[in-house]
Amino acid sequence: MRVFRRLLLWLAGLGVLLACAEIAPMAAFAESQPAVTEAKLGVEPNLTRVELSLTGALEFRVFTLADPDRVVVDLSEVGWKVPGGKKLQGHGLVAGLRYGLFKAGTSRVVLDLAAPAAVTDARVLPANGDQPARLAIDLRPTDASAYKSSVQTVLFASSGVTTPAVTEAPSVNPVLGGPAGTPPLDSNKAAVAAAAAVGAATKPAKPGTPVAPKPVAAADAPKPLIVIDPGHGGIDPGALGSETMEKNITLATAKQLQKTLLATGRFRVVLTRDKDVFIPLRDRFKIARDKGADLFISLHADSNPGTLARGASVYTLSDKASDAEAEALATKENKSDVINGVDLSQQSQTVSGILIDLAQRETINMSSRFASILVGDLRNDTMMLQNSHRFAGFAVLKAPDVPSVLLEMGYISSPDDERLLTDPNHQKKLSESITRAIEDYFDWRDMVRRT
Secondary structure, three states: HHHHHHHHHHHHHHHHHHHHHHHHHHHHHHHHHOEEEEEEEEEEEEEEEEEEEEEEOOEEEEEEEOOOEEEEEEEEEEEEEOOOOOEEEEOOOOOEEEEEEEEEEEEEEEEEEEOOEEEEEEEEEEEEEOOOOEEEEEEEEEEHHHHHHHEEEEOOOOOOOOOOOOOOOOOEEEOOOOOOOOOOHOHHHHHHHHHHHHHOOOOOOOOOOOOOOOHHHHOOOOOEEEEEEEEOOOOOOOOOOOOHHHHHHHHHHHHHHHHHHHHHOOOOOOOOOOOOEOHHHHHHHHHHHHHOOOOEEEHHHHHOOHHHHEEEEEEEOOOOOOOOHHHHHHHHHOHHHHHHHOOOOHHHHHHHHHHOOOOOOOHHHHHHHHHHHHHHHHHOOOOOOEEEEEOOOHHHHHHOOOOEEEEEEEEEOOOOHHHOOOOOHHHHHHHHHHHHHHHHHHHHHHHHHHO
């Protein structure tokens, strides 16, 4: 069985290589976009300057938001080549800087403010000698009332016009979580190539060719659908390591897990995001519900003020946290919708979208069963926390009819775990462990249903 699995994994990898020729033109297009290559913070008495180094011309606008206080900079879509990790933590009036794709055609930078600040200037400085062109934004201290009076007004823009800011959430495809019109994430060329390689898709036989008998009827049943949720994304970087961001680790591992699952030939797979883009929490589990998922797995990397904490853990939904650390983690993760530069708290669909009837014991029990299997398989390949299966009120797990778990793959605050989490070989090993657990879970589920 293990030899067969290795063969399938090799064939799936071959399918991905075949698909690369199709992806190359898109990569070339991405390289032609203007890029932000560096982000600097300069602090002087009564002045904090933010400078973004640019490789080409772009349009921008700057506005502010309150509760929490933020300066938002919208740019025409750019590539991001800024080093990640703790270097993005702020100084002066800026407590932190986050960036990423907000919607098609628009990139966004969010400056979390340490204190109320007035944006006194924002302009593109032309290239000068060895110094590239830069977007410079000047912040000066102000009082709370003056700050609130500026909220949701465009203070500076490339056209110099001051107009009300448009802060609605981008148009979202209700099934895929991406911009409207985005093709399904589980129909990419790599997936098709991998499926063809393992015989999941076959060509019509030539006339006169003997036709092999069809497999038993069970093979005609729809394959279980697994929805993989790479945590964070876009302007929400998640936890910060020394040189890395959680959002990049979760996306890389999710893509590897998708490839490994497809190579088994047993499952369909959808990613809630397949690029560095922000998706609200409620839309993540809505994808699972709308697509009729059989299992939902949200991937994350934990952080701790110290550097000694290490190991993976698996969470399932409960209205009562298993310990104080679990409760604190759920509270932190559930706030990710607030930081995207848009206030979504008044959306009426939010309430109806995340209400869950905890009386639906079957879904909770199925989630716990998979969590137990997952913990057992992960122990063979990675370090686990002592209390590996934990419970907390994560918003992203609140699909009432889809068994769901949240996997913290390790601590990005630990140098040892950070090194592993960014290693493609370790990501592959994790994906293989998760895939084994998923196969074991569905073997158990199918056995229960037959009895």
